[in-house]
Amino acid sequence: MSVLYNLDGYVLLVLWLLGIPVGLYAFVHALMQRSDAFTAADKLTKPVWCAITGVGLAILAISTSGPYSFLWLVGIIAVLIYIVDVRPRVIEIQQGPRW
Numbered sequence: 001m002s003v004l005y006n007l008d009g010y011v012l013l014v015l016w017l018l019g020i021p022v023g024l025y026a027f028v029h030a031l032m033q034r035s036d037a038f039t040a041a042d043k044l045t046k047p048v049w050c051a052i053t054g055v056g057l058a059i060l061a062i063s064t065s066g067p068y069s070f071l072w073l074v075g076i077i078a079v080l081i082y083i084v085d086v087r088p089r090v091i092e093i094q095q096g097p098r099w
Contacts, residue, residue: 016066023057023079030082033090041089049086052078 003010030053035046043049059075066072 012067016063016072019060019066019072019076019079020057022083023053023060023075026079026082026087027053027057029087034094037090037093038086040093041086043086043089049082053082056082 027050030046030049033046038044038046038049044052056075056078059071060079063069063072063075
C-alpha cells in the first residue's frame with residue numbers, strides 16, 4: 001500500500017531524472033544542425049535555439065527540487081518545444097523533398 005501512496009513522488013522523480021538527458025539531447029542536436037536549416041524552416045536562428053536549449057538544460061541540471069519547481073517546468077517546456085516543433089522541421093529541410 002505504501003508504494004501506491006508514494007507513486008506520485010516516484011513518477012516525479014523519474015520525470016526529473018529523465019529531464020536532464022532529454023535536455024542534453026536537444027542541446028546537442030541544436031548544435032549539430034546547419035544554421036540555414038533553421039531559417040529555411042521559418043524558425044528562430046540556430047544561436048537562439050542553442051541558447052534556449054542550453055538554458056533549459058542548465059535549469060534542468062541545477063534544479064534541486066525537480067518537477068516541484070516553476071523553473072524546472074520552464075526548462076522542460078523549452079526543451080520539449082525544440083524536440084516536438086523545431087527538430088522535425090529542421091530534419092525535414094535538411095533531407096530535402098521526398099519522392
